[in-house]
Structures are given as C-alpha cells and as structure tokens.
Amino acid sequence: MSHIVIIGAGECGARAAFALRERNFDGQITLVGAEEHLPYERPPLSKEALLNGLEPKLVSDAARYADAGIEVLTGRTVESIDRAGKTARLSDGQMLSYDRLLLTTGARPRPFPGLSGRNHRIRTLRTHGDAIAIRAGVQPGAHLAIIGGGFIGLELAATARKLGAKVTLVEGLPRILSRGVPAELSAVIAARHKAEGVEILCGVAIQQLSEGPDHARILTEDGRTIAADLIVVGIGAVPNVELARDAGLVIDNGIAVDAHLRTSDPDIFAAGDCCSFPLPHYGGRRVRLEAWRNAQDQGTLAAANLLGAEETVSAVPWFWSDQYDLTLQIAGIADGATQAVWRHVTEGAFILFHLDIDGRLIAASGIGPGNAVARDIRLAERMIAARLRPDPVALASPGTKLKTLLVA
Amino acid sequence: MSNWVEVCATDEIDEEDVIRFDHAGRTFAVYRSPDDEFFATDGLCTHEKIHLAEGLVMDDIIECPKHNGRFSYKTGEAKGAPVCVDLKTYPVKVEGGSVFIAVA
Incomplete structure (x- = not known):
C-alpha cells in the first residue's frame, strides 16, 4: 500500500494520520480539510476559545505534520470519489489516487427547520469561525437567545454569562439534556444556570425565527415573542454523509461501518461523528456518537485497520461537559x-x-x-x-x- | 541539585494512588506504585494544565481526569493522544517513614 487519503481534517482525521505513522506506515498520507486551519480541538469553542477569543487550539502544530510526513491540504473539499478508479477529486481540481481511504467528514449543526439563507443574527456553533462570529455578538448587556438545551447551548449559556450577556435558553422538551442525561443531573445543571441568571424556558415550541437589522426574534407556538441581539441554534448535528452516499456507500444514520470501521467498500473506512457502528457491550446496537474521545479512539482504530489489523470497536462511550x-x-x-x-x-x-x-x-x-x-x-x-x-x-x-x- | 523536601508520611499515600503536593509556588504529583515504590512528577498535565492528582492511577500509569491523557509516572513518558509532551519527573527517597522529593 502506498497512499492513504483521509477526508476530513478534524480531531479524528488528524489522530488517524499520526496513528498510521505510529504503526510504522511508511507510504504517503494526505489529509484533506475544508477549513483554512490545521486540525484543531472543537471542545473549547463553546468555552475557553469563546471567552478568550484565542486562535484555535491545534491538535498538532505544523512542524509535527512535517516531521511525520503528513501532507495536509486545508481549505479544500472533496467533490467526489470514484471507487472503481480509486480516486478522489478535490474542489481545486486536483485528483488524488488512493489505495485506501478514510472518511472522517464529521457532522454539521442541524439547521432550524424552515430557516433559509445566511443570517447574521441567527447562528450555529461548530467551527472556529462560528465562535469568532458569536463572540462578536456576546457583549456585556447584549441579549443572547439560545435554542436547544443540549451541551452546546448550555456551555454557550455559561460562557455568555461570564462575558456579561443576558441569556435566555429555549428548550422544546420538558427538561434540558433529556437525551442521554439523567433527570437528577439535568436538575443540578438547570438550578446552577438559574442561579447564574440564565432564563431557561422548557416545553416551549418555536413557530418561527426571524431577523431584522437590529434584532432577531423568536415567535413561540403559544404566541410569545422573544427579541434578542443574537440567536444561536443548538439542536443537534447531522452527519456529513453526502460524499459517501454519492459514491454509493451504505448510509444508516451516518456512514454505515462494521465493527472494524469498514464501510460497504472494503478499501474505504469511516470514523468519528460521521459514521454509525455496532456498539459492543450493548448487544451490537448501531449508534453514532458525536464526542471528542470517540473521534480520537476511532481515528486510532481506523488507522490500525487501514493497515490490516482487523481490530474491533471496544471503547465504552464517554463524554464530558463543563459549565461554570x-x-x-x-x-x-x-x-x-x-x-x-x-x-x-x-x-x-x-x-x-x-x-x-x-x-x-x-x-x-x-x-x-x-x-x-x-x-x-x-x-x-x-x-x-x-x-x-x-x-x-x-x-x-x-x-x-x-x-x-x-x-x- | 539535591534540594530534598519532605512531602508526607509514607502511609498518607495509598498503594496505586497519587496525592498533590504544593511547594514554593509549584505543584507536584507524588505516587505510590502497586509494588510499594514512590515516584514524583510535575503536578499538571502537559495538555491543559489539569491537576493529575485528581486522576486515576492504574499500574504504572497516571491518567489525567479531564481528557484521559496518559503518562508513565515512573518515566514521565506521554503515552499518546491527547498528550504528546512528557511529564518531568523528580527523584524520590523514603527516610524515617517519610517521602522526600528533590525539587531542584
């Protein structure tokens, strides 16, 4: 094998690239990413990075990629994969031939239903660029409205309070963190946010979001209007499967992989937020995890299996959230x-x-x-x-x- | 370089465990291995400066409580992502039932 191409330059793709070298792969490694930055850590985006307005915290600096002989092509997307010819066509016209391919395309924020076009006062948070844009709107005294009581929304609420903004968080379900977090823990978090001055509205369905030159507005099903300087929508993420789907790979709530992270094409693997896989310890049920450590673990595992190791997924899902x-x-x-x-x-x-x-x-x-x-x-x-x-x-x-x- | 500082009595650290030790504006982690030897490293993880003494000791590994970065506390070696910078280690001696580290 002489060339492994990794599509998607986040935590998972970067980890996989280094793990290939740690396993003594001496062929060519190309890591392709849509963003302009080298791969960076996303967890700080709702926390320290927002608070301090820092440069992104890189997974590794440029010298380490150079030392490891990993070519990183930033600011480019992959337009299509030709599985028969084993090539990937990039947005800059370049064609990459691969022996094996790893898809670490990640996920993107779920858009608010019915919201169209580019908005300045209604945003989502996934990238460093998103964090910079949100940071500009979260000033002392400004009013931030957050849609969704999940981890992104709650971490953002905590950070915005530290920055002195007024925060209203709207959740459609009867409590925050209803997906995957026991009610006893949600209650502790909700109480803490209230003590910090965050207004949390649960069980409130939203009819419409709109934005004008001075304000963005939430219109609720029960007829209330909430005006804010900035609205951030945090209602989950959808896996980036389009490239895989267009290449004819099997999709099932993400790019479907087996316990070795292999897709329906034996030369193509997928790992991280973009893939669904059978989870051991839980009867092999198919899940998709959006978590930092999962991205690392699967990047490492995919690297082993790209080189023929046939190791199976064995990690227990784990995640954390920091608020205050x-x-x-x-x-x-x-x-x-x-x-x-x-x-x-x-x-x-x-x-x-x-x-x-x-x-x-x-x-x-x-x-x-x-x-x-x-x-x-x-x-x-x-x-x-x-x-x-x-x-x-x-x-x-x-x-x-x-x-x-x-x-x- | 031998500037020995007393940390604690030996029985104040459980086997296969770690405590935090602050001295002169610096923070250290002092370990007792499963085979009853003592070791010392810098107290903060090289990834995000988290106190390692709140982490888990298993065999000769200390794992950071925040993001599970792993180090050998005997050699300071970083054992893989997310940590890539080794921990500094310090000489340790046991005398008269107390643990001392050389903090030079």
Whole structure:
C-alpha cells in the first residue's frame, strides 16, 4: 500500500494520520480539510476559545505534520470519489489516487427547520469561525437567545454569562439534556444556570425565527415573542454523509461501518461523528456518537485497520461537559437500565450507576465541581467494559473504594 | 541539585494512588506504585494544565481526569493522544517513614 487519503481534517482525521505513522506506515498520507486551519480541538469553542477569543487550539502544530510526513491540504473539499478508479477529486481540481481511504467528514449543526439563507443574527456553533462570529455578538448587556438545551447551548449559556450577556435558553422538551442525561443531573445543571441568571424556558415550541437589522426574534407556538441581539441554534448535528452516499456507500444514520470501521467498500473506512457502528457491550446496537474521545479512539482504530489489523470497536462511550465550575461526565449508555444507584462523592458531587435487569453496570453519570467525579467515572468505565455486576450496596457506600470492585 | 523536601508520611499515600503536593509556588504529583515504590512528577498535565492528582492511577500509569491523557509516572513518558509532551519527573527517597522529593 502506498497512499492513504483521509477526508476530513478534524480531531479524528488528524489522530488517524499520526496513528498510521505510529504503526510504522511508511507510504504517503494526505489529509484533506475544508477549513483554512490545521486540525484543531472543537471542545473549547463553546468555552475557553469563546471567552478568550484565542486562535484555535491545534491538535498538532505544523512542524509535527512535517516531521511525520503528513501532507495536509486545508481549505479544500472533496467533490467526489470514484471507487472503481480509486480516486478522489478535490474542489481545486486536483485528483488524488488512493489505495485506501478514510472518511472522517464529521457532522454539521442541524439547521432550524424552515430557516433559509445566511443570517447574521441567527447562528450555529461548530467551527472556529462560528465562535469568532458569536463572540462578536456576546457583549456585556447584549441579549443572547439560545435554542436547544443540549451541551452546546448550555456551555454557550455559561460562557455568555461570564462575558456579561443576558441569556435566555429555549428548550422544546420538558427538561434540558433529556437525551442521554439523567433527570437528577439535568436538575443540578438547570438550578446552577438559574442561579447564574440564565432564563431557561422548557416545553416551549418555536413557530418561527426571524431577523431584522437590529434584532432577531423568536415567535413561540403559544404566541410569545422573544427579541434578542443574537440567536444561536443548538439542536443537534447531522452527519456529513453526502460524499459517501454519492459514491454509493451504505448510509444508516451516518456512514454505515462494521465493527472494524469498514464501510460497504472494503478499501474505504469511516470514523468519528460521521459514521454509525455496532456498539459492543450493548448487544451490537448501531449508534453514532458525536464526542471528542470517540473521534480520537476511532481515528486510532481506523488507522490500525487501514493497515490490516482487523481490530474491533471496544471503547465504552464517554463524554464530558463543563459549565461554570461544574463538570459532568458520563460513561456508557443508560438506556435499558432498570436500577440507578446513587453514590455521594464529595460536597456537591455525586454519581448515578445504572444497572440493567441482570445487575450489570451499563452506564455511570456523575456531576460535581472540578474533576470531583472523574476518577470514579473512569473506574466505572472499566467496570462496564469488563461487563461486571458490582454489588449495589458497595457502589452506594462512599467508604468502599471503587477500585476494589474492579478487581473483584 | 539535591534540594530534598519532605512531602508526607509514607502511609498518607495509598498503594496505586497519587496525592498533590504544593511547594514554593509549584505543584507536584507524588505516587505510590502497586509494588510499594514512590515516584514524583510535575503536578499538571502537559495538555491543559489539569491537576493529575485528581486522576486515576492504574499500574504504572497516571491518567489525567479531564481528557484521559496518559503518562508513565515512573518515566514521565506521554503515552499518546491527547498528550504528546512528557511529564518531568523528580527523584524520590523514603527516610524515617517519610517521602522526600528533590525539587531542584
């Protein structure tokens, strides 16, 4: 094999490129990205990057790509893939021949239904450019309205409060974070936002968003109008599958891959936010994860398998969110749990352990100041991976070190 | 370079665990390995300056609590993404039931 092309220069694509070299691949590696920047970390965009207006935090600096012999083509998209001829055509007209291809095309913000054209006062947050544009509108005293009580919206709300903006967050469902986060944790986060002065409106359906020269407006189904200087829509993301679909690859809530991250074409793999894959520990159900560590893990795994390793996905899903001084961490997927065991960690910090009908630990959700829950969540992750059935009484007892349950 | 500073009594660190030690405006992480040896490194992760002492020690690895960057606490070696810069390590000695590190 002489040339591996990676389409999509985010966390996942960059990680895969370096992982190929770490596995001693000595052929050509080309990483193609649509943005002008070298691959950068997206988690800070709703937090530190917004607060400080910094340059993007690069995954690696230019010298490391040069040292590793990784060619990075930024500011270009791939227009089409010819699977028979094994070539990719770029937006600048260049044709790249590949032996194997990795798709790390990521996801993009779900657009608000019915909203058309480019808006200046109604935005989404995914890229460094988005963060810069939002930063300009989040001034002391300005009114920011956020649509969607998910992680992006809530992290943005916390950052905007630090910047002195007035914040209203509108969620259509009865509570914030209803997807994947237990109600007990949502309640802690909602209470904290209220204490910080964020107005949270749950169960409010939106009829229309509009923008004028001075304001953007939310019209709710129940007839209210909320005027704001800036509206940010954070209602989820959709995977970038068009290139794969047009090339005839199987799509199923993302680019469908097997447990080796291989698409329906044996020479094409996909990883990260763009792909759906069978999740072990959970009966092989097909999921798509939009998470930073998943992007890293799958980039590393895809690199191994591009080189023929045939390794299977084994990571337990894990993600975190930082809001004010609170950190939430969740390992595993709690759907299907029949019992939740509450463990006190320290003042203001607790973990819920989610057990299935057989007593097997399938997820753990924790929240607290700083990194109070991190260590125990990491241990829980190992217990989930090992398919353990820990004693609920021991889980609930602060005097029992979780590490002892892992050994048992 | 031997500027030995007392950290704590040996029994104040559990086996396969870590504590934070602040001294003269600097912060360190001091470890006790599963085979009952003591080690010391810089206290902050080289990725985003998070206190490593809040992380998990497994065998000879310390894992950052924030983004799971992994280091060998015995050698300081960074074990892969997201960390790529090694941790600085410091000499450790045990005397009279106390742990000392050389912070030169």
